[in-house]
Amino acid sequence: MSYRDKKVITIGVVSELTGLSERQIRYYEERRLIHPDRSKGGTRKFSFDDVEKLVRIANQIEDGWQTSEIRKQDLKETNAQIRDKMIAGQLNAAFPSRKM
C-alpha cells in the first residue's frame, strides 16, 4: 500500500542504505528475519520497511542477540499486534459508533 511496504529496492542499494554487507542481508533472510520479494529472474526486492528492520536487526546482533532469538521476539510482537487488532475489531463490531 504505502511506499514503505513496496518491495522495489535491490540488495546493493539496501547495503548502502544500511551499511550492512550483502552477505549479512542474505543471511538474515535465510534466518527468516526479513522476507524480500523476488523478480522473475530471482533478484531480491526490498521495501523501506525491510531497510528499517535490517537496521534494528543489526543493532540487536551487536547487542549479542542471536538470529533465532530475534526471530522469536519478532513473532511475539507480530502476534501481539494481530491480537490487538482482533480485539479492536470485535469491539468495533459490538459497539459500532465507538471511536478509539
Place this chain on the structure above:
Amino acid sequence: MSYRDKKVITIGVVSELTGLSERQIRYYEERRLIHPDRSKGGTRKFSFDDVEKLVRIANQIEDGWQTSEIRKQDLKETNAQIRDKMIAGQLNAAFPSRKM
C-alpha cells in the same frame, strides 16, 4: 528526506510500476523531464516521486503534448513553487509570529 524522494529504484522496477518501457523512461530522462541518480557503475536510480512524475508524463504524451512542452510547463510550476516559498519566507521574516 522522505521515502518519496529517495533515489533507490532501478529502471526495471520503474518500468513495472509505470507500465512504461525502459526505452521510454530513458528518453524522458534524455529530454530532462526526470533526473534519476546514478550508481558508481552507472545504473539509474529513481525515486517514488520520479515514478509518479513518469505516470503524469505518460498521460500528457498520450494527450498529444511534446516533451519540450511538458518540460516548459514543469519549469513554470517549479518556478511558481519557488516564488511562493520565497514570498512565504519573506512574510515569516517580516512577521515572525504569523502562521499560515
Place this chain on the structure above:
DNA sequence: CGTGTAAGGAATTCTGACACG
C-alpha cells in the same frame, strides 16, 4: 518526435561452498 529493437559490453546479483571460530 517518440519508440522499438538488436548488439556488445559492463555492472549487478545469485547460489553453493570453504574458511574461521
Place this chain on the structure above:
DNA sequence: CGTGTAAGGAATTCTGACACG
C-alpha cells in the same frame, strides 16, 4: 553462529545506432 571471500553463471542495465514516420 555470523560473516568474509573466490567462483562461475545468470539477470539486469548501459550506450550508440538504425529504423520508422
